[in-house]
Amino acid sequence: MWLRNCWYVIAWDHEIPAPESAQLFTRTVLGEPVLVYRTSDGGLVAMEDRCCHRHAPLSKGRREGDCVRCGYHGLKFDPAGVCVEAPGIPIVPAKARVRTYPVVLKNRWVFVWMGDAEQADTALLPDNFSCDHPDWKHQPGYLHYDTPYLLICDNLLDFSHLSYVHEKTLGGSTQIAQARPEIEPVAGPGGDWPVMGIRVSRQVADVPPPPFYRKFRAFDTNLDRWFIYDFVLPATLLMHSGGRPTGTQGQDSGQTVRLHSCQTLTPETETSTHYFFQQSHRADEGDDSVTESIFNSLVVAFNEDRDMISAQHRNIALNPDVPMMPLAMDAALVQFRRLLAGRVQAERAATGASDFPPVLNATTATSAT
């Protein structure tokens, strides 16, 4: 079960064609097909990608000005989702309309609000500043997973996996797994959202520079590394990380690496997920080759994750009733699942639904499916 009253990223800005393009962009979010297009005034429209008449995808039709015409029987919808023309029908029924979704562009991420439109609140958008900031440079990434999104949340909430899954890419030392992170709540905007997520802070002293750093810079000492990230609802990671020559804290060093990463997961269906990501470096600390090197390393590493999580998912699917065993390293993921479960429960209570979602229990394998 998914949280609905929140923002999910549906696309990178550059994925949505220009208004004059014949292409229509569609992506499934929370099991619903969603069409996104730009109006001539530069605005964005997010619309149910399903004609109200016979359920054909509108994305198989065409743009007509700021409207979209269904390619099956020709119904035409305006940007508010109202059917403004139905061929052969002089007076279009008022109820002929498709749903539209609140949509916001923030720092190159296109967010949609899949729940109650009246509750859409831009104060709940994450601070993905480095996706579009002159001081930071990155290449944008996207990956599709055939696993439930919560398994990927779990992965991102426990960086001990860097020592093993990413031994030869992002990791490079078992010290990362040995370090005990600090875990704190992340305050939300208040009201229904006193807590928005979990902050995980991990310091690792005197370790070899990780392989992916070495691809864009030479080092002659060990590093002190840090990973400080907020993992906020529904499923967004915002991280400052980096490494400085061991024992140089407070000093400036040409070898210090400072990165900021924004990553977010959007459920496509119960068992598939969209993954949007970038990891930025300071604009004044590296040229395009550095940007490209970091992106390429990230792609390799995130395929390592996907390979592992897909294998984990196959195992869970084989024997879904076997319980998992929570360990100390799961503190952040357990807290996040509890936070999420509370929000889903509150959302359901507000709409009259009453079941507590077992899906969010982190100690059973079924929790992840």
Add this chain to the structure above:
Amino acid sequence: MWLRNCWYVIAWDHEIPAPESAQLFTRTVLGEPVLVYRTSDGGLVAMEDRCCHRHAPLSKGRREGDCVRCGYHGLKFDPAGVCVEAPGIPIVPAKARVRTYPVVLKNRWVFVWMGDAEQADTALLPDNFSCDHPDWKHQPGYLHYDTPYLLICDNLLDFSHLSYVHEKTLGGSTQIAQARPEIEPVAGPGGDWPVMGIRVSRQVADVPPPPFYRKFRAFDTNLDRWFIYDFVLPATLLMHSGGRPTGTQGQDSGQTVRLHSCQTLTPETETSTHYFFQQSHRADEGDDSVTESIFNSLVVAFNEDRDMISAQHRNIALNPDVPMMPLAMDAALVQFRRLLAGRVQAERAATGASDFPPVLNATTATSAT
């Protein structure tokens, strides 16, 4: 749920191998595997393609005269489905037999009756005359769909889609969608079948010749076009269509196009369908290149349909509980679904089953799955 006491096309005549061939033809109809072969006297046999012993397909065995021998343990069945030999068993049990189905060849279509054999009635065969008539020429076509057959019935019962799905092939004008067709019942042979289907008549005046006409003939004027078809149970379209230079009704013109089309849908499984089709032109109005041009255009157009209907089906599968919205253009498909539902209900009542099939409700998406 399917109507069972009726004729379904299982094959074009030419698909069934000659008696002397080693090949055995099999196709699944209404979820049942059916073997069809020719006997030495030129007759046809339609037989359950499943040995009564261990359910191996008989089509993986071999012909022995007019009998078929199972390729697994060697049981031999005569054209009546009776097991006439079981290796090592001196006296074959009388109940060792497979089902046979009434089978009829009419105008090159091979029809099987999947319901109660005693009710098989050739008066219920459609008049697919142009499939085998000296005055008409065509190339036969077959297409496989991975969608429920009713979604394709819907498509054929509302030609407003010609303006959009087939804009660049069969359509060529939004006037087709604008025109309001006449809809009438088609009388059946009487008895249990007072009504056999729905007649849809659509006239479109003064429109450009459709792209597919232009591929085999040059025109110097607009056309008045007509589409007059019966869509009869279980799922057969019989259509006269054509176009004449605008304003020449009643006159003879070298530019007039006269076509007759026979198309029929046979459910393979709940979610897949066989589609047999042809569109004939008058034998004295075009040579083989015209025949081929029309066939090629039809294949392109029917792939346009399949592409759209498959996308519609994926949308329905994502959210099967969302209701559809009936509009005026759905009159024929709603009437046909109602007719079909009535027949299925009657058939079930006659066999003691009592549920009204929700599958036939045209206003819900689930109706189509």
Add this chain to the structure above:
Amino acid sequence: MWLRNCWYVIAWDHEIPAPESAQLFTRTVLGEPVLVYRTSDGGLVAMEDRCCHRHAPLSKGRREGDCVRCGYHGLKFDPAGVCVEAPGIPIVPAKARVRTYPVVLKNRWVFVWMGDAEQADTALLPDNFSCDHPDWKHQPGYLHYDTPYLLICDNLLDFSHLSYVHEKTLGGSTQIAQARPEIEPVAGPGGDWPVMGIRVSRQVADVPPPPFYRKFRAFDTNLDRWFIYDFVLPATLLMHSGGRPTGTQGQDSGQTVRLHSCQTLTPETETSTHYFFQQSHRADEGDDSVTESIFNSLVVAFNEDRDMISAQHRNIALNPDVPMMPLAMDAALVQFRRLLAGRVQAERAATGASDFPPVLNATTATSAT
């Protein structure tokens, strides 16, 4: 439903990498992923291939001495399945362990015991002597099936199919199907296992040498052939077969063929199966080319089986409720299914489960799924 307290073959000996290899071997048995590796002292370990923590496959991790480390978060397990290290956790919880399975190597087959380890009894291992015997030579074979294992048991329990499925390979005469085999119980080691299987003895006199014999030897007479095999629980065939020039019984002849075959089926999932097999000839009756010829013929023949059984399985899946029709030739398979059902029932009764497994009824199609 599967019998659990018995030995299943998980691999040929040569499939398990040497201790110094970086490779880890995994195979799913009875729906459970199982890791098998060799310890430095030459022993074998069979271990649940699923970390107790988050269910990642251990086979995606790495060997560390005689231990295995999970590649996700680094938990390390010793050969007893005990977690001996969890990164960042000073005191590993005692319950952090994965299951291990009794594992035995016998004549090149690696057997695992998937049920209650305390009941593991090597007296229940089959006598697969020819898999590793100086007097016999073979090439080992493995085939994967996407069908339930019981359909393959059925196949092996009724050799009348040799006349039809293997007409051009192992069969060569309809006399095989005509012959009525003797069927007897095979005694078990006693206790809970008074009967271990079914013995099937089939003699076929004066038939042409089968095509696969002719591939490695020339014959100038017909043969008397014999097939004498035990089919023992859970699903292992142990067969002496051969052929001698007709009428030469008791005499020595250079044309006599003497073979011993060991074949065994291991359920992977409800609908897929591992098939391990070999057919040996006497070491003093043929060189390597004979060994290879027999192996190649077996591969061709067993693909004929798989093709037929897969088609049978598709038919059963289409209409699972249609009953099968038992015939005299099914005597052995019916008796074996009854024996198996009894053992499964006893095993369930011993663990408190009470349902009689309908899965073992040989007269319904559902019995096989």
